[in-house]
Amino acid sequence: MIRKYTYGKPFQTEAVVLQQKTESGALPYFQEIKEDGTLTLTYEMDPKDVVYGLGENVRGINKRGWIYESRCMDDPVHVETCHSLYASHNFFVLSGKETFGVFVDYAGIISFDIGYTHLNQLSMTPQESDMDIYIIEGESVLDIVRQFRELVGMSYIPPKWAFGYQQCRWSYMDEDEIREVVKNHRENHIPLDSVYLDIDYMERYKDFSINEETFPKFPEFVQEMKDQHVRLVPIIDAGVKIEEGYDTYEEGVKNNYFCKNADGTDFVAGVWPGRVHFPDMLNPKARDWFGKSYKFLLDQGIEGFWNDMNEPALFYSEENLNNVFAKLGDYQGRNLDNDIYNEFLGMIHGLPNNRDDYKLFFHNVNGKMVRHDKVHNLFGYNMTRAAGEAFEELEPDKRILMFSRSSYVGMHRYGGIWMGDNKAWWAHLLMNLKMQPSLNMMGILYTGADIGGFGDDTTEDLVMRWTQFALFSPLMRNHAAMGTRYQEAYSFDNTDTFRKIIEIRYALVPYIYSEYMKAAIKNDMYFKPLSFVYPEDEHAAQVEDQLMVGESLMCAPVYTQNATGRYVYLPEDMLMIKAKGTEDYICEKMTKGHHYVEVALDEMLLFVRPGHILPLVKPADSVEQLDTDNVKVIGYKNQAASYEMYDDNGFTRNYDLDKNITTIKVSADGDVEVEGAKTLKVTTELY
């Protein structure tokens, strides 16, 4: 049951697709405290309550013990004391003595104090009390999540090739460098489905431009790659370079499509190209215009994009930069002691993503000027929506890959996300795992973190362990920043090990795709915390380093350097597969409970649930080349099980569940029966 409560006059975020009437009574569960005009809603938690959700944030699957502030923010060094990441995901479920879900539909900045100030108190404080709050009750945490997902609409579905392995770097600078990357994969038989174009493919960081020196024959090059089953995926930035004669800039200025200063002039910020304007993503006309601009690249054969810097990230505002420069001279020649030096540094450190800068510019929402900070968290969402809505028009019969750095609930209908600029930290591998189910709760199913870490130099073992986990992620992309160590799968000593790990991904693609599609269509989660599947298991909620992956699997990656094993908790008897590769694995039946399992650096673990089977295919160089008609299923002897395998052509937009399901049934005797959409040849391997 969903109930909606309205405070003040909320800005309409359009996150919700099922309209609800507003309740007249008081908000249940929470106490309202008003102090100095600020509203805080508090709830007294039981010490054993668990809080799930809040999407992209640091810390645990259980969010207790910190303050999270929804304020989309570019923080590439997000340590565990960081309050805001790239997204704003105001939905959580409190599970315990009382169990209920809360979605605060609010475009502005809001903080969630979940046991920080007081261990057992949860409180929510929006910047201004204009918001819709949805209280969701249900039979279980998962039921509450499903209701929420229905409320906010069906998740985005990417093309099937986007479930392949993807390689990125800031930046592969020209055609030849990309050819080399592809060649290295193909020659080593490391599967690969796409290569990314980071900011340097553009001419001086201008959106919807190609650097013709480094990519002289772009459409031909796109085709050349596609002939090798490799898609190129260019980046699009939020800021539009200020440059006379540059069409996107000129059109935006002419039509008032850019965000404005208070005096009606176009707001100027600094990003990659230096001085830019921000397209007014909340203005429907501007959104339409910006979305249609992707056509420039679609027309050259591009089938996927990633939207970046759309918090929006600011290196500086022109206004603040001028202020800072005006003051710098004052410090010259003085004795810069602690106080004065910190003041000086503070000015410089305050240039990027300054809170005050977000109060300088305005959106035109149906003729009404809205100050940006009041709707800050909707910018990235609406940039991606701009593209998504345009693609539906421009490419009605084709899925276009789209994911974004910044997001808000609702954006999940138009694209996925990557988890932003992470680091080559073991801590971020584990955080990657913990974030996945929280994001799935928001409806964001197409997700993944940069494998190996984006910033800082990585190590071979970290990339290896991360790849072993990330092969379960819908978005499986290796990405690294300029100046850091090269970390492609062939860049280290043990190329064969990487090949074998990534081949496991390709053997799993039919399962991963099938589970993804079912989760998207049925408003289900692809990655689940153990406690969502085993709510009666008292220990399950303690497990923050294993996940359920679709209906058949549990994963338990190694995320500690030099570890040659790990503890694993089995909420029921399971079949463990310890694999070095698709042809090199052992299976062992294990009992419910705690286990210590040896896992060498080149090995990984997956667990098949009883009553379930795991379908696998032979790996190939790309998703398109997979033979999905010949399936091996791994399962249990003397136990009937079946699997509903979803498959389709992988690129059109009709996602009919009934028409695309093939059911594989294995009887207790081990006999196989296949029913439904496809004719499959199935072999079994039962234990």
Added chain:
Amino acid sequence: MIRKYTYGKPFQTEAVVLQQKTESGALPYFQEIKEDGTLTLTYEMDPKDVVYGLGENVRGINKRGWIYESRCMDDPVHVETCHSLYASHNFFVLSGKETFGVFVDYAGIISFDIGYTHLNQLSMTPQESDMDIYIIEGESVLDIVRQFRELVGMSYIPPKWAFGYQQCRWSYMDEDEIREVVKNHRENHIPLDSVYLDIDYMERYKDFSINEETFPKFPEFVQEMKDQHVRLVPIIDAGVKIEEGYDTYEEGVKNNYFCKNADGTDFVAGVWPGRVHFPDMLNPKARDWFGKSYKFLLDQGIEGFWNDMNEPALFYSEENLNNVFAKLGDYQGRNLDNDIYNEFLGMIHGLPNNRDDYKLFFHNVNGKMVRHDKVHNLFGYNMTRAAGEAFEELEPDKRILMFSRSSYVGMHRYGGIWMGDNKAWWAHLLMNLKMQPSLNMMGILYTGADIGGFGDDTTEDLVMRWTQFALFSPLMRNHAAMGTRYQEAYSFDNTDTFRKIIEIRYALVPYIYSEYMKAAIKNDMYFKPLSFVYPEDEHAAQVEDQLMVGESLMCAPVYTQNATGRYVYLPEDMLMIKAKGTEDYICEKMTKGHHYVEVALDEMLLFVRPGHILPLVKPADSVEQLDTDNVKVIGYKNQAASYEMYDDNGFTRNYDLDKNITTIKVSADGDVEVEGAKTLKVTTELY
């Protein structure tokens, strides 16, 4: 067996106290590679080799998988990809197929690539090849460590009160604030032995001065605190403020005691007071003068100090600051695109601790000018040595508490360390644990990290879990930075829980002090990795979250937020004590192997080894008030065990092992016998 090999003309660090003759042959184990004048020594590791040591550094007890650079460095945000921390500790033991220890006695910057570039290669690259390398072989890793410790001399011993609980903050600003801190501890019966004075007790950050406005009657105040069994511990900074009429400054200038520019003028850097000179800690006369300056505070009743900023940390050099200011204007009015903006920011970010600044100044070493960067890692060591040598003269019959932020091997004879400016991160609690045995290997026994984390806002549960671990640390100090949340033990909701945890520390003080003293006198380790005690146990080397604490105990703290339990590995059968407080605990005999143990937030675990007993006393408000004549021992039924308890008056400098040992023997029948120095009343609790 220790062999010494000499490359070039090493600067004499005086780390070593047992003189060794130099071997004539080639360095064993390593291959020498010379490229462009740079010497690299490489060793091919077996995949299963473990590398222990390197003291204060990030990552695991097993150092494999990263590059560590010995370059004493102020890095308050030391994430796992940090290469250098506050210290330089060039000793490690490789354990595996071959087992040997390596100590590179080198004052300059050296990097240790332990499986970073290639997973199975270890390489060492000094900035210049002038160094002594000691190769140590022995019966075991622990034997190698003991030989090394004999080579570098006996560890520093603090007064006994320094084993009490200590409270710090940057800063308690005046007498009344400190009175309040003490009162809050005493009223809540939270034991407390000292309160720290951070930089604001000084007059304008001037060493050896007192702010007379905030501490108007300092000696009286010191005595007032001492009457409550609380010592005040002031900070001393490396830089001396440039200020006419300030005696320390005037004396230093007059006698040429400060580090020099190339032209012979005094080098100017910026630290807390703004412009400072650095005392030339490598000049014996300057060292003597600086050490004697502590008398100013000793004379006012002070009995302990902490030496800070002695890497030395630089906010800027005057020269570079002037250069930067001269260039800043060039950026005004330009289009600051990515390249230009990064250049601009790079200049500012390059101000603190700039590598080039360390090449600007010189030491006068017996008449010879030595450029600082070539002996960089000796600065903090010699600042602390200055104090330590002075204390021996000034207070020959009294131990003075002394610990330092920066250190080099050899400094362990003059003081302990704290682990520098850490963060309120769960990751740093675990790092704290891992660093302890590595530091003990270096001879640094008096160690501890800032409980709760220095930087960033902490949480109640983090402080609680951290206190539960830190109660085993010789230095047990809660400390937090300016602007962060208050985190004294009475600052949160559950004051009683904190009191009960800290009382456990006081019950353990006789054991901790006894084990510390025996470790110091016998060149043993107080904290050991499990594998040092159980070298035959194949799993022990994998355990990076438990430590052996002295001869009787193993600790296994919880270091994960919201965890209500943890996995524990027992290398043999042990007696588990799960404690909420000294009167509130359960004991359970557990078998060798892997266990999952429930540990509520207010509970902690300790494990007593078979054949050993754990002596405990009744807690008190301070160490001085402990009744150490009445001892309860916890041990095993039907198992003879004995414990050699070291005790002394706790403040004089004669550490006679024979005279100060009392042996407690518990027979298999449970009978108790006490022999030796003291008459103890012993009760037993056997399981």
